[in-house]
Each structure stands twice: as C-alpha cells, then as structure tokens.
Amino acid sequence: xxxxxxxxxxxxxxxxxxxxxxxxxxxxxxxxxxxxxxxxxxxxxxxxxxxxxxxxxxxxxxxxxxxxxxxxxxxxxxxxxxxxxxxxxxxxxxxxxxxxxxxxxxxxxxxxxxxxxxxxxxxxxxxxxxxxxxxxxxxxxxxxxxxxxxxxxxxxxxxxxxxxxxxxxxxxxxxxxxxxxxxxxxxxxxxxxxxxxxxxxxxxxxxxxxxxxxxxxxxxxxxxxxxxxxxxxxxxxxxxxxxxxxxxxxxxxxxxxxxxxxxxxxxxxxxxxxxxxxxxxxxxxxxxxxxxx
Ligand SMILES: NC(=O)c1ccc[n+]([C@@H]2O[C@H](COP(=O)([O-])OP(=O)(O)OC[C@H]3O[C@@H](n4cnc5c(N)ncnc54)[C@H](OP(=O)(O)O)[C@@H]3O)[C@@H](O)[C@H]2O)c1
Numbered sequence: 386x387x388x389x390x391x392x393x394x395x396x397x398x399x400x401x402x403x404x405x406x407x408x409x410x411x412x413x414x415x416x417x418x419x420x421x422x423x424x425x426x427x428x429x430x431x432x433x434x435x436x437x438x439x440x441x442x443x444x445x446x447x448x449x450x451x452x453x454x455x456x457x458x459x460x461x462x463x464x465x466x467x468x469x470x471x472x473x474x475x476x477x478x479x480x481x482x483x484x485x486x487x488x489x490x491x492x493x494x495x496x497x498x499x500x501x502x503x504x505x506x507x508x509x510x511x512x513x514x515x516x517x518x519x520x521x522x523x524x525x526x527x528x529x530x531x532x533x534x535x536x537x538x539x540x541x542x543x544x545x546x547x548x549x550x551x552x553x554x555x556x557x558x559x560x561x562x563x564x565x566x567x568x569x570x571x572x573x574x575x576x577x578x579x580x581x582x583x584x585x586x587x588x589x590x591x592x593x594x595x596x597x598x599x600x601x602x603x604x605x606x607x608x609x610x611x612x613x614x615x616x617x618x619x620x621x622x623x624x625x626x627x628x629x630x631x632x633x634x635x636x637x638x639x640x641x642x643x644x645x646x647x648x649x650x651x652x653x654x655x656x657x658x659x660x661x662x663x664x665x666x667x668x669x670x671x672x673x674x675x676x677x678x
Contacts, residue, residue: 387451387492387596388412391443393434393482394455396422398555399496399547402585403453403592410593414447416456420554435473437481444485453494453592454482461500461521461643468520475524476531483532483539492538494596497525499545499580499606504646507579508610511543511602511655519643529602540595545606545651548616549585550674557585559620563675566621566630574614576633579648581606582616586672587663591656598659606651607663616666623670 390407394400395415404415408426415429422429434440434456458464458471486493500522501515517523529541548559565572591605617631
C-alpha cells in the first residue's frame with residue numbers, strides 16, 4: 386500500500402497541483418529547489434535533484450513508497466537554448482530517479498509530453514511513432530527510453546498543454562493571457578496549433594490513477610481538441626468578456642527558438658478505460674480562482 390508519496394517539482398505548476406490532489410489520500414513530501422511553496426498537509430523539502438548525492442540522501446531520509454516525478458525544465462524554448470543544462474534535469478535526473486525507485490522496488494510516474502510527436506498524424510494513441518521536432522520533445526523521448534530500461538514499475542504519462550491555478554512562483558499558459566486581457570490588451574492566439582488541452586487538477590487526478598493502476602505508456606489528454614485561439618475564446622467567455630479581445634494568428638507569424646508541432650492531440654482512451662475522466666474546458670475554467678475578478 387502507498388503511504389508516503391514523494392512529488393518532485395512541487396513548487397512548479399503541475400507538481401503543486403499534484404501535491405494538492407494527493408494530500409487528500411497520501412502523506413505527501415513535495416520537493417522544491419529554487420522556489421518556495423506552501424500547501425496545507427504537504428511537507429516541503431528543498432533539494433537540487435541534479436546533485437546525485439543529495440538525490441540519494443533524499444530517498445534515504447524520506448523513504449518514499451511511491452514517486453511522481455514532475456521536476457523538469459519545462460519550457461521548450463529554454464531547452465532549445467540551454468540544451469545541456471536541460472538534459473541534466475530532463476534526462477539524467479529522470480533516469481537516476483528510475484534507478485533509485487528500482488532499488489527500492491516502488492512505483493514511479495513520469496510526466497512526459499505530447500511533444501514527443503511531430504504533429505502530422507494526430508490524434509496519437511500510445512502506439513504512435515515518436516518523432517519530436519524540438520529539443521524538449523527529444524529529451525522527453527530520451528528520458529522515456531532510459532527510464533523504461535531501468536525500472537519496470539513505471540507509468541510514463543504523456544501530458545498535453547495544461548491550464549489551471551498556480552502557486553506564487555509558477556505559471557501556466559493562461560496566466561499571461563489573463564494579465565493581458567485585464568490590462569485591456571488584445572491577445573493574439575494560434576489558430577493552427579491544436580491540442581487536447583486539460584486542466585492541471587484533472588491531469589493530477591490522472592497521474593494518481595496511473596500511479597495506482599497503470600504501467601507503461603499512457604496518454605492523459607483532455608476530451609476536446611482545440612486550437613489555442615478556440616481555447617482563448619472559451620477563456621474569454623468564462624471571464625464574461627467579448628470574443629473581440631482575441632485575434633487569430635498563425636504559428637508562422639511568430640518566431641520562436643523551439644519549433645512547435647501543429648497538432649499533437651492525444652487519444653486517451655486507455656486512460657479513460659481505467660477511470661481517468663477530465664472535465665470539459667468551459668466547466669473546468671469556471672472552477673479556477675485565477676479567472677475570478
Ligand atoms: N505545463 C504544461 O503545460 C506541460 C505540458 C506537458 C508536459 N508537462 C510536463 O509536466 C511536468 C511539470 O511541468 P510544469 O509546467 O509544472 O513545470 P514548471 O512549472 O516549470 O516546474 C518545474 C519544477 O521543476 C523543479 N526543478 C527544476 N530543476 C530542478 C532541480 N535541479 N532540482 C529540483 N527541482 C527542480 C522546479 O523547482 P524550483 O522552481 O523550486 O527550482 C519546479 O518545481 C514536466 O515534466 C513537464 O515537462 C508540462
């Protein structure tokens with residue numbers, strides 16, 4: 386039985402949401418590094434996980450029964466610009482955690498991404514051919530492969546673009562949009578970037594289900610396939626504003642360090658069959674504190 390759950394990346398957007406959800410059921414130890422975080426019922430520990438001796442000592446002192454690994458360099462542009470630094474976190478650290486979980490014989494959930502795909506053959510199920518178009522996606526593929534070799538009790542959860550409430554030191558893609566909208570600015574959103582977007586609280590519930598019931602690769606997408614522009618219209622509607630606040634643009638209109646796949650929608654039937662049940666975007670948006678005035 387899982388009692389003590391170690392969550393890495395606990396000061397980040399998703400890890401914080403995982404800690405919040407898991408603390409209803411488990412004794413949760415959240416690992417942070419540069420940023421502080423706070424949640425009732427969660428014990429936070431500071432550790433630079435890329436220092437192997439510190440990582441090993443963390444496992445020895447906390448003696449977890451299970452791990453959900455959310456720590457990462459999660460910005461594709463940062464990975465593109467600082468490839469070797471990102472590799473240490475996204476690949477080497479993930480592999481080390483798989484090794485330590487194997488030594489303790491405990492289950493591990495890894496947070497991978499829909500960006501392992503090139504975006505030309507969506508929707509993708511778990512058997513889809515991986516072919517990343519940017520360094521971030523390449524590092525997720527490398528981590529998936531290394532971790533699978535080192536540990537059998539592993540669920541690799543491929544996540545889509547996520548939105549939600551955040552801790553003070555983290556963000557999701559909607560916080561800058563909300564800030565701009567509230568400042569009276571118009572937001573320009575991609576019409577040709579399609580994702581099966583999901584709320585972080587639904588994704589967190591999915592990660593916990595995967596921890597308890599899944600092994601191997603599992604997709605945790607949302608139920609709707611939307612462009613960023615269409616998602617933006619739902620957000621603006623949930624904020625009670627007019628759709629004129631958003632303007633549709635195309636990926637080619639903005640130059641970014643990391644190329645981005647056009648449509649990496651996930652087919653998440655496997656997860657749906659074991660109890661993962663994300664809500665509809667409009668309903669999930671209305672639950673968020675960040676959109677309330
Ligand atoms: N956000 C999305 O839409 C999305 C989509 C698909 C997949 N994912 C995946 O989901 C996971 C979580 O993403 P996120 O958006 O929550 O990321 P995030 O907000 O950028 O948080 C990253 C976390 O990693 C921690 N971290 C980084 N380097 C560390 C180190 N050396 N030692 C210890 N902790 C370290 C950070 O700690 P400090 O800040 O305290 O330093 C922070 O808590 C990642 O694996 C990401 O690739 C995210």
